[in-house]
Amino acid sequence: MFRGAIEYIGEDTVSGWVYSPDAAVKGRVLLAFAGDECVGSGKVATLRQDLKEAGLGDGYCGFSFALRPRAETEAPITIRFEGTDAVLLPPDSDLVRRLQPPRLLSQEEFELRLAQLDWQSEHAVLKSSEFVLLRDLLTAGYCSRDLPGTGQGAKLLEEALGAYRAILSLAMQAHVDVTSLTSDGNLIASLGRVPEHGGFAPIVALVSEAGLALKVSRASHRKPADDGEGAASPVVPVKLRGPRMLLLDSRLSILEVLSEKGPTHLLVGRLKR
Numbered sequence: 384m385f386r387g388a389i390e391y392i393g394e395d396t397v398s399g400w401v402y403s404p405d406a407a408v409k410g411r412v413l414l415a416f417a418g419d420e421c422v423g424s425g426k427v428a429t430l431r432q433d434l435k436e437a438g439l440g441d442g443y444c445g446f447s448f449a450l451r452p453r454a455e456t457e458a459p460i461t462i463r464f465e466g467t468d469a470v471l472l473p474p475d476s477d478l479v480r481r482l483q484p485p486r487l488l489s490q491e492e493f494e495l496r497l498a499q500l501d502w503q504s505e506h507a508v509l510k511s512s513e514f515v516l517l518r519d520l521l522t523a524g525y526c527s528r529d530l531p532g533t534g535q536g537a538k539l540l541e542e543a544l545g546a547y548r549a550i551l552s553l554a555m556q557a558h559v560d561v562t563s564l565t566s567d568g569n570l571i572a573s574l575g576r577v578p579e580h581g582g583f584a585p586i587v588a589l590v591s592e593a594g595l596a597l598k599v600s601r602a603s604h605r606k607p608a609d610d611g612e613g614a615a616s617p618v619v620p621v622k623l624r625g626p627r628m629l630l631l632d633s634r635l636s637i638l639e640v641l642s643e644k645g646p647t648h649l650l651v652g653r654l655k656r
Contacts, residue, residue, distance in 0.1 A: 385469045392460050398447035402439045404603045404636040409443035412465040418458030423450040438487030438606040488605035524604040524635035530626040543590040551652045559652040585633045593645035595623040604634035
C-alpha cells in the first residue's frame with residue numbers, strides 16, 4: 384500500500400511525497416500524466432525530515448521533477464508508480480482526499496503505555512481479559528472481541544456500541560462519546576479520515592454482520608525500536624466473522640480489503656467535553 388500527496392503542481396514542475404510501510408520507496412520511478420499523456424518522470428529521492436520525524440521510514444519520501452509542456456487541457460496531473468496500479472491524485476481532486484502522514488506511536492510512548500498496563504493488571508485495576516485485549520491492541524495495532532449477544536442488524540450494532548464504549552473508556556481512562564458510520568464501499572478511505580477529526584481516538588472498531596477480511600501490516604501504527612530503520616512490518620490476514628468486533632488503531636496500515644460482504648459499520652469515539 385502506498386500513501387502520499389501531490390503538494391505542488393506548476394507549469395513545469397510537480398512535487399510531493401510517497402510512502403509505503405512495506406518497502407523502501409527511495410529510488411522508485413514515478414510517472415506524471417495529464418489524462419492519458421505522460422508529461423514527465425522522476426524518482427523518489429528527496430529527504431523529508433518532517434516525514435522522518437513522523438515515523439515514515441528513513442524520510443526519503445519526497446519527489447520533485449520537471450514536467451514537459453503540455454497541450455491545453457482540463458485533465459488534472461496524476462502521479463503513477465511505474466509497474467503498479469498505484470496513483471496519486473492532486474490535492475483539489477473530488478475523487479480522493481489528500482493524505483497526511485500520521486503521527487505514529489513512538490517507542491517511548493509504547494513502552495510507557497505497556498508499563499502502565501502491567502501496573503494496572505498487577506494492582507487489579509484491569510481484569511485479566513481486559514489486560515490481554517489492551518496489550519494486544521497496543522502491541523499489534525489490532526485485536527478482535529466477542530460481542531455479548533447474537534443479535535443482528537440494529538441489535539448487533541447496539542451491542543457493538545456498548546462494548547466499544549467500555550473498551551475505549553478503559554484505554555483512554557476517560558468518558559467517551561461514540562459515533563457509528565457506515566462504510567461507503569471504500570473502507571480504507573473511511574479509516575483514513577478518522578485521524579483528521581480533532582478529538583477522535585486512534586482506536587476504532589469495525590462491525591460486519593456478513594463478514595469482513597483484511598490484509599494489514601502488523602504493528603505499523605508505531606515506530607520501530609530503532610527509530611525507523613529495519614525490517615518491514617509483517618503482513619497478516621485478519622478475518623471478522625459472526626458477532627465479533629474488530630478493534631484497530633486507526634494509524635495501522637490496511638493494505639487490502641480481501642472481502643467485504645454487506646455494509647461495514649465503523650465506530651469512532653472521542654472524549655466527552
